[in-house]
Amino acid sequence: MKHALFTAMFLIAACTGASEPAASDGADAVASEPAWPHDGSDLAPDPAVVYGELQNGLRYILLENDTPTGTAALRLRIDGGSLDETDEEAGLSHFLEHMAFNGSQNVPEGEMIKILERYGLAFGPDTNAFTSFDQVQYQLDLPSTEAEIVETGLFLMRETASNLTLAEDAIDRERGVIASEARARNSFGLRRFEHLITFLAPETPLADRLPIGDADVVANAPAERFRTLYESYYRPERTVLVAVGDFETGVMADRIESAFGDWVAPPRPDRMDLPSTIDETRGLETALFVDPDVPTIISINAVIASDVRPDTGAERKRLLLRRIGNAILSRRFARLAREPDAIFLNAGAGQSDYFALASVASVDLTTTPENWQAALAVGEQELRRAIEYGFTASELAEQIANLRTGLENAAEQADTRRTPSLADALAGAINDDQVFTTPASALARFESYAEDITPEAVHAAFRTQWTQGGGPLIHLSNKSAIDDAEAEILTAWTASTTVEVTPPDGADVATFAYTDFGSPGEIIRDEMIDDLGIRTIVFDNNVRLNLKSTDFEDGRVRISLRFGGGLLEFPPTADGLPLFMSIALLQGGLEAHSVDDLQSIFAGRSVSFGLSAGSDAFGARVTTTPDDLALQMQILAASVTAPGYRQEGEAQYRQTLDVFYPTLDAEPGGIVSRDVDRILRNGDIRFGIGPVDTLSAHTFDDLKAVIDDAFRNGAVEIGMVGDFEDAAAIAAVAATFGALPERRAERQAFEAARKVRFPEDRSARTLTHEGPADKALALVYWPTDDNRDQKATYTRNLLRAVLRLKLTETLREALGATYSPGTRSTSSSVYPGYGFLSASSEVEPGDIETIFAAIDEITGAMASGSISDDELKRARQPILESLEEGLESNGSWLGIVDEAQTEPGDLERWRTSADVYAAITTEDLVEAAATWLKPDDALKISIVSSEAE
Numbered sequence: 028m029k030h031a032l033f034t035a036m037f038l039i040a041a042c043t044g045a046s047e048p049a050a051s052d053g054a055d056a057v058a059s060e061p062a063w064p065h066d067g068s069d070l071a072p073d074p075a076v077v078y079g080e081l082q083n084g085l086r087y088i089l090l091e092n093d094t095p096t097g098t099a100a101l102r103l104r105i106d107g108g109s110l111d112e113t114d115e116e117a118g119l120s121h122f123l124e125h126m127a128f129n130g131s132q133n134v135p136e137g138e139m140i141k142i143l144e145r146y147g148l149a150f151g152p153d154t155n156a157f158t159s160f161d162q163v164q165y166q167l168d169l170p171s172t173e174a175e176i177v178e179t180g181l182f183l184m185r186e187t188a189s190n191l192t193l194a195e196d197a198i199d200r201e202r203g204v205i206a207s208e209a210r211a212r213n214s215f216g217l218r219r220f221e222h223l224i225t226f227l228a229p230e231t232p233l234a235d236r237l238p239i240g241d242a243d244v245v246a247n248a249p250a251e252r253f254r255t256l257y258e259s260y261y262r263p264e265r266t267v268l269v270a271v272g273d274f275e276t277g278v279m280a281d282r283i284e285s286a287f288g289d290w291v292a293p294p295r296p297d298r299m300d301l302p303s304t305i306d307e308t309r310g311l312e313t314a315l316f317v318d319p320d321v322p323t324i325i326s327i328n329a330v331i332a333s334d335v336r337p338d339t340g341a342e343r344k345r346l347l348l349r350r351i352g353n354a355i356l357s358r359r360f361a362r363l364a365r366e367p368d369a370i371f372l373n374a375g376a377g378q379s380d381y382f383a384l385a386s387v388a389s390v391d392l393t394t395t396p397e398n399w400q401a402a403l404a405v406g407e408q409e410l411r412r413a414i415e416y417g418f419t420a421s422e423l424a425e426q427i428a429n430l431r432t433g434l435e436n437a438a439e440q441a442d443t444r445r446t447p448s449l450a451d452a453l454a455g456a457i458n459d460d461q462v463f464t465t466p467a468s469a470l471a472r473f474e475s476y477a478e479d480i481t482p483e484a485v486h487a488a489f490r491t492q493w494t495q496g497g498g499p500l501i502h503l504s505n506k507s508a509i510d511d512a513e514a515e516i517l518t519a520w521t522a523s524t525t526v527e528v529t530p531p532d533g534a535d536v537a538t539f540a541y542t543d544f545g546s547p548g549e550i551i552r553d554e555m556i557d558d559l560g561i562r563t564i565v566f567d568n569n570v571r572l573n574l575k576s577t578d579f580e581d582g583r584v585r586i587s588l589r590f591g592g593g594l595l596e597f598p599p600t601a602d603g604l605p606l607f608m609s610i611a612l613l614q615g616g617l618e619a620h621s622v623d624d625l626q627s628i629f630a631g632r633s634v635s636f637g638l639s640a641g642s643d644a645f646g647a648r649v650t651t652t653p654d655d656l657a658l659q660m661q662i663l664a665a666s667v668t669a670p671g672y673r674q675e676g677e678a679q680y681r682q683t684l685d686v687f688y689p690t691l692d693a694e695p696g697g698i699v700s701r702d703v704d705r706i707l708r709n710g711d712i713r714f715g716i717g718p719v720d721t722l723s724a725h726t727f728d729d730l731k732a733v734i735d736d737a738f739r740n741g742a743v744e745i746g747m748v749g750d751f752e753d754a755a756a757i758a759a760v761a762a763t764f765g766a767l768p769e770r771r772a773e774r775q776a777f778e779a780a781r782k783v784r785f786p787e788d789r790s791a792r793t794l795t796h797e798g799p800a801d802k803a804l805a806l807v808y809w810p811t812d813d814n815r816d817q818k819a820t821y822t823r824n825l826l827r828a829v830l831r832l833k834l835t836e837t838l839r840e841a842l843g844a845t846y847s848p849g850t851r852s853t854s855s856s857v858y859p860g861y862g863f864l865s866a867s868s869e870v871e872p873g874d875i876e877t878i879f880a881a882i883d884e885i886t887g888a889m890a891s892g893s894i895s896d897d898e899l900k901r902a903r904q905p906i907l908e909s910l911e912e913g914l915e916s917n918g919s920w921l922g923i924v925d926e927a928q929t930e931p932g933d934l935e936r937w938r939t940s941a942d943v944y945a946a947i948t949t950e951d952l953v954e955a956a957a958t959w960l961k962p963d964d965a966l967k968i969s970i971v972s973s974e975a976e
Contacts, residue, residue, distance in 0.1 A: 063457075068339050070462040076453070077276045079283075083290055084264030087283050088453050089276040094443050094579070095915040099172050099272025100450035103165040103184045104457060106267075107260030109238040110160045110301070110382065118240010119248060119256050121158040122198075122205055126253070127165065128156075129197045131186035136197050137836070139183060143167070144901035146176050147908035150835075158238045161382055162458050163260075168447050170908035172274045181286040184268065188261055189290050195250040204839055205245050208846040210802050211869045212239055215320040215693055219504050222316040226502055227330050228385040232301040255296055262292040267457050271450040303384050305332040307496035311520070315512035316504045320693030320798055322686050324504040325403050327390040327410060331496040333380045338461045344476055345488065351430075351480065352489030353377050355422045356413050359531070360392070362623045363405060364682075365614060365675045370394060371402040372682040376410075378492050388492040395685045396506055403501070403516070404523035414493055416530040417486030421627075425536075427480060428631025434473055436633055436652060437466035439582035506689070536627045539658075540619040541665035547758070548765025559934060561927050562753060566765040569772040571744040573927040574756055575920055580749055584651050584756075585917050587746040587925035588663050589644040590770075591737025594713060595777035595857070597640075601733060602717040605640045607725040608734070610683055613637040615676030615727070618669035634659045638666050643857045644774075645737060648921070653751050657759040664763035667738050672727040681723060688719045692797045695804035695869070695970040702794055703968060707808060707863065709786045742771040746925035748917045774929060783858040785810035791967045800974040803872040807882050808966045811862040811959050814854040817936055821943050822955045827852035827864060828902035829894055829952060830960075833885050838868055838878060845870050845878070864959055872971045879967055889956040894949050903944055910941050 063086075065072040072078075077089040109120050130136035140150050147170045148154045155166045165187055167180045217237075225234040268287070270279050307330075336342050353376040360374035374392040381387065390410050394402035456463040501516055509515055548566035555562050564572040597604055616622040617636075625636055635649040647666070651659040691697035705715030716722070743764055747756050785808075796802070814820050827850045834848040845868045854862040868878050913919030923937050 064338055064460050065462040068337060068462050070338060070340055070343075070464055071468060073463050073465045076463060077280070079280055081263065081284060081288055083288070083292075084262075085266050085268065085283075085287050085290065087268045087270065087280070088457070089269075089279050090271045090449060090453065091274065091276055092271050092444070092446050092449055093273045094445050095912050097172055097273050098446055098912065099169040099177060099180075099270060099274060100447045101165075101167045101169065101180050101184060102269040102450045102454040103188065104267045104269070104454050105163040105188075105260055106161075106265040108159050108161040108163060109236040109240070110232060111260065111298070112236060112240075112256070113299070114241075115244065115248070116252060116256050117236065118205070118238070118242075118245045119253055120163055120260070121238045121240055122201070122245060122248075123191070123193075123253060123257055123261075124156045124158045124163050124165075125201050125205065126191055126193055126198065127187040129201060130192045130194060132190040132192060134183070134186055136192075136194070139186075141897075141901060142179065142183070144832075145897075145904060146170065146179065147904040149905035149909075160233070160236065160238065164454060164458075166450075169272070170912065172272055177274070177279075178282060178286070181282055185286045185290070188263075188266060188287070189292070191257060191261075193250055193253050193257065198250055198253060202246055203842070204846055205240075206242065207869060207871075209239050209242065209245070210799070210871070211846050213799055213802065215318050215690070215798075218318055219316055219321055219324070222314075222504075223326060223502050224381075226312075226314040227328055227387060227500055228305060228381070230302075230304040230306065231381075231384040232303060233381060233384060236301075258293055259296050259298060262295065263287065263290050264292075267454070269450050269453045269457075271446050271453065273446075305330060305385050305496075307331050309497040309500065311497075311499060311501075311517065313501045313513045313516035313520070314503070315509055315516065316502065317506070317508050318504065319506050320690055321504045321506060322690060323394050323396050323399050323402075323506065325392045325394065325399060325406055326502040326504075327403075327406050328500045328502065329388040329493050329496060329498045330500060331386050333383050333386045335383055340472055343472070344479075347430075347473075348480065348485050348488035349378055349492055351423065351426045352413070352418065352485045354426050355418045355485070356390070356409065356489075358422065358425070358626070359409055359413075360405075361626075363409070365622060365679055367674045367678045369678060369682060370398040371405060372679075372686045374402075374406065393686055395682075399503060399505065400519040403503075403519050404526070407520060407523040408526055408528050410493070411524070412528040412531060413486075414490055415528065417489070418482050419531055419533040420482055421533045421536065422531070423480070423482050423485060425627055425630040427477065430473065431470075431477070432631045432633060434466070434470040436582060438470045439652070440580060441466045443579060443581045443583075534627070536630075537620065537624050539628050539661070541617070541661055541669060544661075544664055544668070544763050545766040547761035548767075550757070550761075556927065556934065559923070559937070561924055561934075563928050564757065565928075566761065568765060568767055568769045569742065570760070570764045570767070570770060571742075571928045572757065572760050572765075573744070573746045573924045574751075574753055575748045575924050576751055576753060577749055577917055577920065579915050579917050582652050582750055583917070584653060584656055584659075584747060584749040584751050585921045586647075586649050586651065586659065586663070587921050588638075588646040588648075588667075588743070589641070589745075589925060590667065590743040591645045591734070591741030592775055592777050592780070593641040593644040593646075595643055595780040596645075596737050597713060597733055597780075599711070599713060599780075601729070602712040603722040604725055604729060604733065605713075606716065606722065607680055608730055609639050611676040611680040611725075611727065612670055612672075612730070613639075613676070614679035615671035615673040617665050617671045620671070621673065621675065622671075629658075629662075632658060634662055636662050636666060638670075643777075645734070645741070653755065656751060656755060657762070660759040660763040664767070667764075668767065670738065672731060677727060680725075684719060684722055688716075688722070691716065692795075694798050695796050695802060698794050698796050698970050699804070699806070703806065703970075706786060706792065706968070707966075708783050711783055739768075740771055742774045742929075744926060744929055746921055746927065748921045748924050781858050783855075783861045785861065785863060786966065789964065789966045791969070793969045793971065795973040796970055797973055800972040801871055802972060803870050803875055804970040805868045805870055805875045805878040805882075806968040806970070807866045807879065808968070809864045809959055809961070809964050811852070811864055812854065813858065813860050813862055814856040815859075817939070818943055818947070818951075819955075820852075820854040821940075822947050822951050823852045823854060823862075823864060823959065824906070825899065825902050825944070825947055826889075826952050826955045826959070828906070829898050830864075830866060830886070830889070832898055832901060833889070834866060834868070834882070837881055837885060842877075842881070875969050875971070883962055883965075886956065886960040887962065889953065890960055891957075892953050894952045894956070896949055899947075899949050899952060903947070906944055907941055910944070 080086045221234050356376040371392045371394040376390045378388045392402045392406045551567050552565040562574040633652045633655045691701045701716040708714045831850040838845045838848045849867045851865045
C-alpha cells in the first residue's frame with residue numbers, strides 16, 4: 028500500500044470508512060493487457076460493478092449509484108506519470124495535465140472550464156485533475172445525468188484524451204503558472220522528503236521524478252517534446268474511464284462507445300525504463316537534513332526492494348497483521364507523548380511500498396532541537412521492545428475491536444456511499460492493482476480468520492518487516508547544522524541500544540465512569556416544522572433538541588452540540604487562550620479518564636470526544652451510529668460536566684507550541700494566520716496568534732476561570748441528523764443533557780464582545796516570512812457588511828465568484844503570473860456590521876505591484892459595469908447545484924438543524940436560498956462592486972521573504 032503521506036503530498040493537482048488493507052503496490056499495470064485485478068485473484072469483485080473494454084483497448088468501469096440522486100462522477104485515468112518521464116521530460120506529465128484545460132481540436136483555449144461552469148461545475152470541487160508518479164487522472168462530478176450534461180462530460184474527456192492542440196503559444200503562457208505552482212508547493216515538507224528518499228533509496232528515480240518536475244525543463248521544453256510524451260501515454264490501451272452515478276450501465280456503456288470508440292492512437296514511440304535498484308546490504312547509516320523551517324523529525328527506517336504480490340485474500344491477511352503491529356506501536360508512542368515529562372510531541376510506525384521500487388518500514392518522531400537525542404532513544408527502545416517482545420493480548424484486543432467495528436460500519440453504510448467517493452475508490456483500485464470488493468465480503472473475510480490474529484502472529488509479521496535487509500537507516504531533520512552530524516546520530520543510537528528493555532505490561536481496561544446523569548429530563552415542548560421535517564423539543568431544564576431523521580446515510584448519525592458563547596466568552600486580554608483550550612482540553616481527557624483510558628474504553632465503538640470554542644458557542648460536531656448514539660451523548664455530556672484539567676493536557680499544549688510555533692513564519696500562509704487575521708480586526712488580540720511567551724504562560728486555571736460558567740449554566744442546543752429513531756434519540760438526550768441541572772433558557776447577548784471593526788488605517792502593509800526568497804503573497808481586503816441582509820450577502824457571494832473568474836482569466840491565463848488566485852467573502856453573523864471581500868495571489872516578489880494594479884483594474888471595470896450575463900451564470904450555476912445537492916446531504920442539513928430554535932431566520936434562508944440567488948442580476952452585481960470594491964477602501968498587504976526585502 029502506498030505511503031499515505033507520500034501519496035497525499037505528491038498528487039499534483041490542477042487546482043486545488045474503514046476497509047481491508049490493500050495489497051502491496053506492484054509494478055505499474057501494463058495497460059495494454061486486458062486483465063483486471065480480479066482476474067487471477069481469489070477475491071470476488073463487487074458484482075454490481077460492470078467492467079468493459081472497447082475494441083481499441085480503452086477499458087471502462089461502470090457502477091450505478093443514486094446517492095445523491097440524479098448525479099454522476101467521471102474519472103479518466105492515464106497509465107503514465109512522472110516516473111515514466113526521461114530527464115528531458117521531467118515535469119511534462121504534470122504540464123500536460125494543465126494543458127488539458129488550454130485548448131483542443133474542438134474546444135478553443137480557455138473555453139473548457141467555461142463550458143463546465145455553465146452546467147454548474149465549479150473549478151476545483153467538481154472539475155479537477157492530478158498527476159502522480161504513476162498516473163494522471165481527470166475528474167468531473169456532474170450535477171445531473173441528463174443526456175446533454177453526460178455527453179458533454181464524455182466529449183470533454185475525449186478531447187483531453189486524444190485531441191489536445193498543445194499550441195506553442197498556449198504552452199508558453201502556462202509556463203509561468205507551473206512555476207507559480209512549484210513555488211507554492213516548495214514547502215519544508217517537500218524539501219525534507221527529497222532529502223529523505225534520496226538517503227533511503229538513492230538508486231531509484233523517486234527523488235528525481237517528483238511530479239512538479241525540473242524547473243529548466245518546464246521553462247524551456249519545446250512543444251514537440253510535449254507531443255511525444257502525449258502520444259506515448261495518452262492512448263486507449265493505457266486509459267481507464269470510470270463512471271459512477273444515477274444511470275443505467277448499459278446506456279452509459281453505449282455513450283462511452285460513441286465518445287471513444289473511434290479513438291486510434293498513432294504508433295507509440297519507443298520508451299526506456301529508468302534503472303532502479305535497492306541495496307539491501309547497507310548497514311547502519313545516518314544522515315542530517317538542515318532547513319531553518321523544518322520541525323525536528325527523527326526517522327528510523329528499514330529498506331528493502333518492494334515485495335510485489337498479487338491482491339489475494341492471503342495477501343490482505345498478511346498486510347493486516349503488519350498493519351496491526353504498527354498500530355499498536357503507534358499507540359504506545361501516543362501514550363508516552365502524553366506523559367507530563369514527554370520529550371517528543373508525537374510519533375508513529377508504518378510500512379510503505381513505494382510503487383515497485385522500495386519497501387520501507389519506518390518509525391518517525393517529532394520533537395524539539397534540544398531533545399533529538401532523547402527522542403531518538405525513545406524511538407529505538409520502543410521499536411526494539413516491539414521487535415524482541417511483541418504485543419500484549421489487551422493491545423491486540425483493542426485493535427481487533429476497532430477493525431471489526433470499522434468493517435461492520437462500512438458494510439452497514441455501503442448502500443448510501445456517495446458517488447464521487449465510489450468513483451475515486453474504483454479509480455484508486457485500478458491504479459493500485461486492487462480488487463474492488465464489497466464491504467460485506469471484507470467483513471466476512473476478516474471474521475473467517477479473526478481467530479488466527481494472535482499476538483504471536485502479529486509479532487512475527489512485525490519482526491519480518493524490520494529484520495529483512497540491512498540498516499537501520501536513521502534520518503534527522505533539524506533547523507540548524509550539527510557538528511559531525513552523522514557521527515553524533517550514530518553515537519546517540521548506539522548508546523540507546525545498550526539500555527535494557529523489558530516486556531510490555533498488559534493493562535486493564537477501565538469502565539466508563541459517566542453513564543448516570545440523574546433522572547431523565549421531561550419534555551415541555553414538542554413541535555414539528557412540517558415543510559423541513561425538523562422536530563424541535565425543549566426539556567424541562569431548558570435544553571433544546573432538534574431532530575431530522577433521513578435516509579441519506581445508512582447507519583450514520585451526525586450530531587451538533589452548541590452551548591454558551593464560545594469565543595465571545597473570552598475577555599479581550601486573553602491572548603491565545605482559545606488556542607490553549609483547543610489543544611490542552613482535548614488532551615486532558617475527562618476528570619476520571621485520561622485520553623489513553625478513553626481510547627481503550629471506547630475501542631470498537633463509533634464515538635468521538637473533545638470540545639472546541641466556536642465563534643459564538645462551545646461545542647462539537649461528531650458522527651456516530653444508531654447503536655452508539657446513547658454512548659456518544661454520554662461522552663458529550665461528560666465532556667461538559669467533567670472536563671479533564673489534567674497536567675498532560677498542558678504538557679501536550681506546550682510541546683505543540685515548541686514544535687510548531689517556530690514554523691509559522693516558514694510560509695506566507697502562516698503569516699496570514701498569525702498576523703493578518705489580527706490586522707483585519709484592527710489589532711483585536713482575540714484573533715490571530717500572539718507571541719509565544721504569552722501563549723506558553725496559559726494554564727488550566729486561566730481557562731477554567733473563563734469557561735466554567737458556560738460549561739455549568741450555558742444554554743444548550745443539540746442538533747441531530749441521520750439514521751435514527753426519534754424515540755431512541757430523545758431518550759439518549761433526556762438521559763444525559765436533559766438530566767442536568769437547569770440551564771439558561773436563552774443565549775447571553777455578549778454585546779461588548781461583539782464589537783469588531785475593520786482597520787481604519789488602510790495604508791499598505793508589508794509583512795515578512797522566513798521561507799524561500801521567491802515566495803510572496805499579494806492580498807487585498809475591502810470592508811463590507813454583516814450577514815443580516817440575505818440578498819446583500821448572496822450578492823457579495825456572487826460578486827466574489829465573478830471576481831475569481833476574472834482574476835483566474837487575467838492573472839493565471841493571460842499573465843501566467845500565479846497558480847491559483849483566490850477570493851473570499853465574509854459576512855459575519857456574530858459581529859454586527861463586520862465583513863470583507865478579499866483577493867489573494869501567490870506570486871514572485873517582483874510581481875506584487877503588477878498583481879495589485881491588475882486587481883485594481885479588474886475591480887474598477889466591474890464597478891463600471893464590466894460584468895457579463897455569462898460570467899454571472901458561470902458564478903451562480905455551481906452555487907445553485909451545490910444547494911440542490913445539499914438537500915440530500917446530512918452535513919448540509921446539520922448546519923440548519925443545529926440552531927433551528929435559536930436562529931429560526933436561518934430556516935427561512937434555507938427555504939429561499941435558491942430563489943434569492945436566481946433573482947440576482949448583473950445590475951445587482953455592478954451596484955455591489957461600486958459599493959464595496961472602492962479603491963480607497965482597499966487594504967493591501969504584501970507578504971515577502973525577509974531575504975527578498
